[in-house]
Amino acid sequence: MNAPIPVHVLPTFEPRPVPAAMLEALRQHFGTRCSTALAVREQHGRDESPFDVPPPEAVVYAESTEDVAFIVKLADEHAVPVIPFGVGSSLEGHLLAVQGGVSIDLSRMNAIVRVNPEDLTVTVQPGVTRNQLNREIKDAGLFFPIDPGADASIGGMSATRASGTNAVRYGTMRDNVLALTVVTAKGEVIHTGTRARKSSAGYDLTRLFVGSEGTLGVMTEITLKLYPLPEAVSAAVCHFPDVGSAVKTTIQVIQMGVPIARCELLDTHAVRAVNAHDKLSLREAPMLLMEFHGSPASVAEQAATVQEIASEFGGEDFQWATTPEERTRLWTARHRAYFAGLQMKPGCRTVTTDTCVPISRLADCVTQALAEAEAAGIQHYLVGHVGDGNFHVAYLIDPNNDAERDTAERLNKTLVERALSMQGTCTGEHGIGLHKQGFLIDEAGAGAVAMMRTLKRALDPKNIMNPGKIFAL
């Protein structure tokens, strides 16, 4: 048996107070758009992670790139931390003001700057949310596929290199951001990339900022790839005797090259939770929720292939959801699984794992993780973007119960170690934030982390951009 390890103890940092002169300058410039009200600061000083630290000293609502540049220049002058804020749905302590400072709320920068349907691109401000974007481009026959469960901002999604249920077919933010406008740690404005689909021009700064978790600069405009709405869409659920059979089905579907658009696993606990939360009557057994995009003929062909594979692994009760209403109902329930899970244990918080492994190792990784959670007796459920090899075990913990927190962290650590031994990653899509810093060095190695630190020091010499995240300097 593993000895308990206090891995939930977060790194500690010295607070860096905001000087009165800086606060005064912010108040003068922004008026009521600069708030020091406790409720506002608290709302910006936490995310969906189970950690609590004191909030930032002030929150400023930016409305333009110039606003952001003004705040960052002041922060640079006074060596004060700034933390970009999208909608606050991140899960790893990304937004916590561990060194104090000023939160830059980008939600009011929510304009669609330019849609170019003929090129399948769009440029947006960072506070545009994924649902807002999809509503606004739908009439042009287009959609943006990246869909973290929350209605996250495009800025936050770019900063965490997010993905979601469609990544198996359409890739992640890494694959879908073409260009950025960024306010650097010096308060200068730079542009990375163009609207061209590809480029060999110098270092790829776009991909450096995508996934940088607010630690290198603030993205104030983002150019994205768009996709035509598929001609035909069909969704299906299929139940399995056990989780392993559902995963083996997925592995074979991917290995056969079926261009499935979504392939999500829910274990029995997760199905029970979404049934209760969304008033559904899904059979309470491990389930794959799938979607197929294409022409009517190709959707029918993909679905027939998957149905055949599933039946080889004991999959039954294939049920089709062909109307948009039925599909929306199922996918809404899937997207709300996190909140459904929270309702299973009143007052709980969630420690969520995010490992991703090469697809051939997924069945072993998932079944061992679940066996360990059952053996530990901790309340949990599993959802997974299994088509990508990515899954989340959510351990439901009483935040005041250290023993439960230790158990969740120990299980997470064991799972990450296994994923790394399988040449996978500790985080497929949520990012490192505060919580996964200990795993970064194990995964990337000392040399790579030293290079990341060198980049951080070069681009942010005063360590003002969301300091203490990804790694401590």
Ligand SMILES: Cc1cc2nc3c(=O)[nH]c(=O)nc-3n(C[C@H](O)[C@H](O)[C@H](O)COP(=O)(O)OP(=O)(O)OC[C@H]3O[C@@H](n4cnc5c(N)ncnc54)[C@H](O)[C@@H]3O)c2cc1C
């Ligand atoms: C119910 C639920 C389901 C989720 N499902 C998924 C999922 O399937 N896939 C997935 O990838 N994630 C998922 N997440 C996590 C979360 O939604 C993503 O991490 C999302 O990308 C965060 O976006 P946000 O707007 O909330 O960013 P925030 O939480 O506000 O910020 C996240 C990070 O980005 C930085 N940041 C924000 N805006 C900018 C900017 N303009 N410039 C620079 N840095 C910036 C912040 O400083 C912070 O470090 C889920 C979360 C919840 C609560």
